[in-house]
Amino acid sequence: MNTIEITKIPVPGGELHVEVVGSGPPVVMLHAGFFGAGMWDEQLDLAADHRLIRYDARSHGRSSTLMADMHPYEDLLAVLDHFELESASLLGNSMGGLTAFTLALQQPERVDRMVLFGPGVPPVEFHDPFVLDRYREQDAAKEAMDADGFVESLMRLAVDGPHREPDQVDPEIRRRCWEMAMTTIISHHTATGRQLEVDVRSRLEEIATPTVLVVGELESTDLHRMAGEAARRMPNAELVEFAGCGHMTNMERPQRANDLIRRHLAG
Missing domain, CATH: 3.40.50.1820 (Alpha/Beta hydrolase fold, catalytic domain)
Known part of the structure; x- marks a missing residue:
């Protein structure tokens, strides 16, 4: 390599x-x-x-x-x-x-x-009700300063998608995506x-x-x-x-x- x-x-x-x-x-x-x-x-x-x-x-x-x-x-x-x-x-x-x-x-x-x-x-532009619901969840999580809730909603949106439950997705892919997203949120929440x-x-x-x-x-x-x-x-x-x-x-x-x-x- x-x-x-x-x-x-x-x-x-x-x-x-x-x-x-x-x-x-x-x-x-x-x-x-x-x-x-x-x-x-x-x-x-x-x-x-x-x-x-x-x-x-x-x-x-x-x-x-x-x-x-x-x-x-x-x-x-x-x-x-x-x-x-x-x-x-x-x-x-x-x-x-x-x-x-x-x-x-x-x-x-x-x-x-x-x-x-x-x-x-x-x-x-997003019209899919599944996507719009996840964005509403993420807005609520931001308001509540709930990083875990925000990332879990993001996983549902960007990794699982509208047709699968979390346990139907490769857990290693989900873990890696969770870690990348959490790093971004913790490191850059002060962005203006x-x-x-x-x-x-x-x-x-x-x-x-x-x-x-x-x-x-x-x-x-x-x-x-x-x-x-x-x-x-x-x-x-x-x-x-x-x-x-x-x-x-x-x-x-x-x-x-x-x-x-x-x-x-x-x-």
């Missing part, structure tokens, strides 16, 4: 915790909201053929807390510039998919290919800055980057809707459904995810 190199990249008002492993064409990994770079552990096998770069987004994990509003794709650009990469392929899950979509729209020459798992398309969205949805036809969109069969209706719309409207996009899993598709089905990533990145 290659050694993971850890570095800190300065960004306005803070720094990013970045990990690099492997050699070959560069791939940047963008994690889901409240989690961190560790959600890509199952994809580190790809370091045999690629230079993998993964980082904790601002107000997540070991990166700085966000104290002013910013566009997340600016941090992604800072990572590419730090490593002097003219372009890279992007892997994204959920929030990471938003960042990938936005860079592919704003600066398409910097993005080679994308594989996006359960991506939202900004501006993200927001991650801003760019309107990508109205301009999906402009994103010509070769893209695979992956959605879990047991995912919320909102994520199925957004991924499906993106696949229909983007000129070089393909939609793939992973049976029997929810939002954390790359963690629940790592072998299938890695095979798909290798195939797509090889063109």
Whole structure:
């Protein structure tokens, strides 16, 4: 196994915790909201053929807390510039998919290919009653300063999904996601800055980057809707459904995810 190199990249008002492993064409990994770079552990096998770069987004994990509003794709650009990469392929899950979509729209020459798992398309809108109920729970938990209640609601939303009970999900995946989310909440609850969205949805036809969109069969209706719309409207996009899993598709089905990533990145 290659050694993971850890570095800190300065960004306005803070720094990013970045990990690099492997050699070959560069791939940047963008994690889901409240989690961190560790959600890509199952994809580190790809370091045999690629230079993998993964980082904790601002107000997540070991990166700085966000104290002013910013566009997340600016941090992604800072990572590419730090490593002097003219372009890279992007892997994204959920929030990471938003960042990938936005860079592919704003600066398409910097993005080679994308594989996006359960991506939202900004501006993200939720209508699924299951999702809205979880957001109400999370608001109540925040009000009560109940970190455990907040994280458990997040697990129900982002790991279990609307069609499974907690005991139907791999307990190790749930444990790892719980720990990443708790680290983020404890470390960054003082954040005053927001991650801003760019309107990508109205301009999906402009994103010509070769893209695979992956959605879990047991995912919320909102994520199925957004991924499906993106696949229909983007000129070089393909939609793939992973049976029997929810939002954390790359963690629940790592072998299938890695095979798909290798195939797509090889063109």
